[in-house]
Amino acid sequence: MVVAETASMQGALTQSAPDNFHRLSFTGSGKEYFGIWIVNVLLTIITLGIYSAWAKVRRNRYFYGNTVLLGRGFEYHANGKQILIGRVIVFAYLIFYNVMLNVVPIAGVILALLLVVFVPWLVVRGLRFSARVTSYRNVRFDFVGGVGGAFLAFIVGPVIAALTLGILVPLASRWSYRYIGSNLRYGQRAFATDPLLGAIYKSWFLSASIIIAGLAIIAFVGFLNLAVIMALFDGSVEPMGGMPLSMIGLFVLGYIAFFAIFGVAALFYRAGVRNVAWSATTFDGKHQLTSDLSRGRYAWIAITNLIVTIITLGLMRPWAAVRMARYVNEHTGVHFEGNVGEMFDRIAQEGSAVGAEFMEFEGFDFGF
């Protein structure tokens, strides 16, 4: 059976059609992942979170290893110690920062400014780490982006997006996708991404409409119940900080509706932007990547996954994670130009991504 599989892998690789399109697939199963997942959760809880670093390695190895292109899986190479050290450093800095902020406010302000410089550096480090611990066909990925680009994509982008109440979110998305996509390398060959702003705005308009429509409905329902709310306010507010139950119920409902609207809009947007950005990406100047997620289907899977996970008190989470991975992989593919087999025969890794130079620890966690 293994021989046959190997033979078919070779068969796929030696096809010499001028343009061949290959989709990713996902070969894992919810049943198999359940065992890995429950052991991860149990050991993480017992060790008060320390095992979470090793849990991440096993989880990523499972998902990368079952992400298959042309009959071969990806591989995740990080070890738990590297991830734990990275987490301890970030955690220690955050505690130090919070303590200083309270004890010596001036030092806290300086540390906050330092953090603005520090975060892009950590992000670069995290991206480089994630790339270098990922391999396909025995060749590692690499990331060559600098701190300046990370500052634009992950500090300036979110800030202007927030300041403009989300109107410039597509610009921030474009920056971050371009920064990640154009600085990614596979065996010294470059990926290049330049998603068009207009195409991202098309996705953004749908999500913005969802938010506006949703908020309008909440406002309308709120208006209908205005009398009730007013009565609660002027009649029965319990002194000494208390609140009657009906009032809390009303707030909780509004809260849930609010998050649901933004959640759904974010899902639609995420799928839309992924399609735009991946489909605007090439590898080695000629191989075209494609993403063709259906936004509605993607949102449906994410929402039903969440509901099923909650109803089963988390027990169906492995099934949900596998279901999402399968859907996303099956709607991602590559148009290879020329002979795939010959191409992969020539790719070799050299330079900075080679084994001995791995960084000892991870920065911020940025998966691909």
Place this chain on the structure above:
Amino acid sequence: MASDGTDIAVGEWHPAGSSRSVPARLIEDNDGLKALDQAGCELAAGVFAAVDFSPRVGAIPRRAEFPDGSLFETTDNDAIDRFLKGKGKTNFIHEWERFRPRLIAFVLATVLCGVMIYRYAVPALVEVAVLVTPPIVPKIMSASTLETMDRTVLDTTALAAERQQKIRDGFATIARLSNRGEGGYTLNFRKGGAIGPNAFALPDGTLIVTDELVELAGDDTEMIVGVLAHEIGHVELEHSLRQIYRAAGVTGLIMMIGGDIGSGVEDILVQGAGLLTLSYSRAAEAEADRHSVELMVKAERDPTAIARFFDLLEKELGDGADTSILSTHPGTPERRKAILDYAGALRARGR
């Protein structure tokens, strides 16, 4: 000669750092492990200890890295496991992870450990955090809270100076007997506006009473002093700080398993933990009530004054609601009864 030794598994071999692959098989002979191509020629070799096998995860391909950096890869996980077992190496994590009935026990153990940590480990860590917090922290927190409230809801008091003085005098008699002493507290009067008849304490000892509460109490200054004794209780028992640390601790724990539960569930758990904090604050209210009774007894004032306040609440505002998990304060009738019982018990002990 090349076909001597025992076959371990069939797969593919990659030269070091190259994506080129060659169909190969892994064998073991007297010299150690070898990867051979289809013609039986040696591709790579190494003694067992020098060849690095990747730990098994599910059914993903298994890798054996040779000392020269080249790689043998196979999907035949079971064959590799058998071989490694023969060498006395078993991966116990993978053994646990297999889909077997014993996973049910793991599920139960996970739930049990989660509950134990929530019930015992988090409260213990909160106590440690409260102990090491420097006093400047609550001071800064309180100053900014009061400033925000003054800007948004509160307004300057319209109470007559003599009324204020009467309450201040009563307050001084109980503050003097508290652990922090009279200097540990500052009493402020404010017009409550939207928050109505209310009194609250900030963690540094700043107390705020709204005009609406004073008016509701009428001439019963004792009642207001009882309420203030309750607020002193919140400050001395450090309820605000505990609540913050508790929320931070629970959120931290949730984030640790965040990667395994997905971001959607993680968000919901964080929000849910916030709601549960409300029910935790109910215990804090009951504690502060008992503190009020103790302090009033110590000051030789009326320990049941605060209970009269609950009477008044029930009558004026019709608050007869029972306690539920979502409410921040225990139901008013329930609370009044607990106060009277406790005052009675203290009095009996005093005699």
